[in-house]
Structure formats: C-alpha cells, structure tokens
Amino acid sequence: MGQMPLPEKFLDMAGDEAANVVRECKARLGKKVVILGHHYQRDEIIEFADFTGDSLRLSEIAAEQSAKYIVFCGVHFMAESADILASEDQMVFLPDMDAGCSMADMAEIDDVEVCWEFLEKNLKNFKDIVPVTYVNSSANIKAFVGRNGGYCCTSSNCEQVLKKIWDKNKNAKILFLPDQHLGRNTAFKMGVPLNMMAFWKAGKEGGGGKLAQLQKSPVILWNGSCCVHQKFNVEQIKAVRKAAKDMKIIVHPECCFDVVQAADYNGSTSQIIKIVEESEPGSQWAIGTESSLVNRLRDQLEPKGIYVQTLGGVPRQCSTMYRNDIQHLAWIMDLIYRLDAGEKVEMYNRVVVDDEIKADAKLALRRMLEKS
Numbered sequence: 001m002g003q004m005p006l007p008e009k010f011l012d013m014a015g016d017e018a019a020n021v022v023r024e025c026k027a028r029l030g031k032k033v034v035i036l037g038h039h040y041q042r043d044e045i046i047e048f049a050d051f052t053g054d055s056l057r058l059s060e061i062a063a064e065q066s067a068k069y070i071v072f073c074g075v076h077f078m079a080e081s082a083d084i085l086a087s088e089d090q091m092v093f094l095p096d097m098d099a100g101c102s103m104a105d106m107a108e109i110d111d112v113e114v115c116w117e118f119l120e121k122n123l124k125n126f127k128d129i130v131p132v133t134y135v136n137s138s139a140n141i142k143a144f145v146g147r148n149g150g151y152c153c154t155s156s157n158c159e160q161v162l163k164k165i166w167d168k169n170k171n172a173k174i175l176f177l178p179d180q181h182l183g184r185n186t187a188f189k190m191g192v193p194l195n196m197m198a199f200w201k202a203g204k205e206g207g208g209g210k211l212a213q214l215q216k217s218p219v220i221l222w223n224g225s226c227c228v229h230q231k232f233n234v235e236q237i238k239a240v241r242k243a244a245k246d247m248k249i250i251v252h253p254e255c256c257f258d259v260v261q262a263a264d265y266n267g268s269t270s271q272i273i274k275i276v277e278e279s280e281p282g283s284q285w286a287i288g289t290e291s292s293l294v295n296r297l298r299d300q301l302e303p304k305g306i307y308v309q310t311l312g313g314v315p316r317q318c319s320t321m322y323r324n325d326i327q328h329l330a331w332i333m334d335l336i337y338r339l340d341a342g343e344k345v346e347m348y349n350r351v352v353v354d355d356e357i358k359a360d361a362k363l364a365l366r367r368m369l370e371k372s
C-alpha cells in the first residue's frame with residue numbers, strides 16, 4: 001500500500017506548527033504512544049523520538065513496549081518487525097507508507113522459493129542449509145526463513161548469529177538474504193575465504209553460477225545491496241588517506257568488500273556512533289554511512305573538538321527514510337489522538353502483518369533475539 005496524499009492542512013503546515021501538533025498529541029496520549037526513531041531519521045523527527053537506535057536496538061525496544069500505539073519512524077520493514085513482535089492489542093504506524101527499502105525489495109519471495117527448490121533438488125548437502133535474512137527484508141522473507149529453521153540478523157549481531165549456527169553444526173551452509181555485502185564482509189571476517197562464497201542471482205537459471213561452487217561453499221550470497229552504501233568507494237578512502245593522514249575511516253558493513261577492507265573500522269549505525277563519540281578530542285573521522293546520522297554526529301561532536309565528515313564529502317541521503325518528515329508525523333499523531341479519543345476516523349498507515357506470516361516471521365526474529 002502506498003502513501004495517500006497528506007490532507008492539505010498538513011501538507012501546507014509550517015515545520016514549527018507541525019512540531020506543535022506532535023508535541024500536543026504526544027502529551028495528550030502520554031504513555032499510550034511511543035515514538036521510535038532510527039538513526040537515519042531527520043533531526044525534526046529524532047527530536048520527538050522516545051527511543052533512537054539501530055535496527056537491532058529498535059527491534060528489542062519494540063518487543064519490550066507496552067504502549068498501545070507504536071509510531072515507527074524508520075522504513076517499512078522495521079515497522080513490520082515491530083508489528084511481528086508486538087502484542088495483539090498494540091498498533092504500529094509508519095508516518096509515510098512510501099518509506100520503503102530498495103534492498104529489502106531485492107529479495108522477493110517467489111525468487112527465494114525458486115532458489116530454495118533448486119538447492120533442494122541439486123545439492124547433496126541441502127539438509128545443512130540454514131537461511132539467514134538481514135532484518136532489511138519483507139515479513140514474507142522473514143517468515144520463509146522462520147519456517148525453514150533460519151534466523152534474522154542485523155548489522156550489529158550478524159557475526160553472533162552466524163557463530164550460533166556454525167556452533168550448532170560446523171557443516172552448516174548459510175543462504176544469506178538479501179544483502180550480499182553484509183554477508184560477504186561478515187563471513188570473511190569469520191574466516192570464510194572469498195572463493196568459498198557462492199553467489200545467487202535471482203532470475204538466472206541455477207542462480208547464474210556453477211553448481212560445484214554452490215555445492216562446496218559454506219555461504220551463498222543473495223544479489224542484494226543498499227543504494228546508499230554502494231556509493232562509497234576505495235578512491236574516496238585513498239583521497240582521505242592522502243589529504244589527511246590522521247583521519248580515521250569508519251563505514252557500515254553494507255559497503256562493498258573493498259571499502260570495508262580499506263577502512264579502519266566498520267559497524268552498525270549504533271556501533272559507528274559509539275566509536276566516534278568515544279574518540280579523543282582532536283580526532284578526525286570520515287564516515288561511510290547515511291548523511292542524517294553523519295551530520296547530527298558532526299554537529300554534536302564539534303564542540304568537543306571531534307571532527308566528522310561524510311566519506312567522499314558528498315552527503316548520502318537515504319531518500320526513503322527521509323520521507324518521514326514532521327508534517328507526516330504530525331498527521332499520524334493527530335490521527336492516533338482522534339482514534340484514541342473515540343472519534344470515527346478512517347485508519348491510515350497502520351502496518352499489519354498477516355497472522356500466518358507473523359507466526360513464522362516471529363520464529364526468525366525470536367531466534368535472533370534469544371541469548372544463546
């Protein structure tokens with residue numbers, strides 16, 4: 001479902017006025033509402049977030065909340081995860097239904113099922129395959145993974161999840177969906193050489209590669225990627241190394257292999273924030289991730305004498321995250337407020353995952369969240 005045009009009242013509303021609507025509705029709803037904000041959200045949204053975090057932290061927070069209304073300021077798959085983990089009497093809303101994720105769209109359920117059937121038919125060691133999906137995936141994919149004994153993971157726990165699987169079965173073969181880069185970077189860090197990773201291209205017969213490679217590889221990577229993190233490259237890193245020898249480079253593991261190898265550090269959004277925040281005054285950082293996060297960190301840390309810039313110097317915005325603006329948040333908060341007051345309002349932007357999908361998807365998310 002796409003986003004319906006905002007009612008004119010909200011469309012034309014000045015930022016200050018919209019912020020007042022959010023403030024008022026939030027105050028009136030009190031503990032009945034909780035606003036979650038991913039680190040990539042605009043400042044005007046983060047200002048109202050009760051909790052901010054990376055994908056893992058926000059999934060955990062969503063699972064812990066008792067508020068009746070959860071407003072998820074992030075992208076669609078995050079709101080779906082919150083609905084999967086929420087109790088039956090909670091409702092999850094996304095301020096703009098067009099806030100999607102192009103990477104999540106790169107793994108479609110029909111294509112994943114074709115791949116699975118092929119592997120089942122052709123691989124001698126099919127029983128050892130464990131599907132793992134990055135949380136940046138649709139509920140359908142999480143459900144597929146859940147019902148086939150697999151796990152969800154995020155960029156901050158991917159290594160722990162793979163370790164959990166290989167501790168249980170050292171011959172386990174991971175089908176990693178949908179982000180090839182997170183899968184490749186993590187598996188390599190854990191000792192899997194690049195030539196022992198197979199690649200599956202949806203739409204190509206047999207995934208477009210050799211059966212022998214699929215047979216021997218402990219990791220099969222899906223052909224997905226993030227359009228924001230793809231923009232960082234090794235040339236930008238070389239330019240930083242040349243121009244500013246003391247500048248450290250930290251990137252998100254959704255960046256490609258060469259970039260992660262050339263950087264000094266890599267980590268999830270929360271890990272990036274922590275490492276940079278805890279650095280000594282006088283430190284200089286070039287960061288390879290989305291620019292709302294980088295710019296906020298730059299403004300917060302400048303007074304402490306920590307210098308922050310985007311790797312490559314060009315702001316890299318996640319255009320779908322950016323769709324959640326203060327006018328959309330005001331509109332949804334007003335809608336929730338009126339709904340709660342018993343007014344007969346048409347319900348918009350509630351994210352509801354089908355019960356059957358939810359049950360299976362929950363297995364994959366729960367296996368990820370279980371402390372083992």
Ligand code: 13P
Nearest residue numbers: 054055056154155268269
């Ligand atoms: P984390 O916040 O978990 O690092 O994920 C960011 C993200 O979704 C980038 O696409």
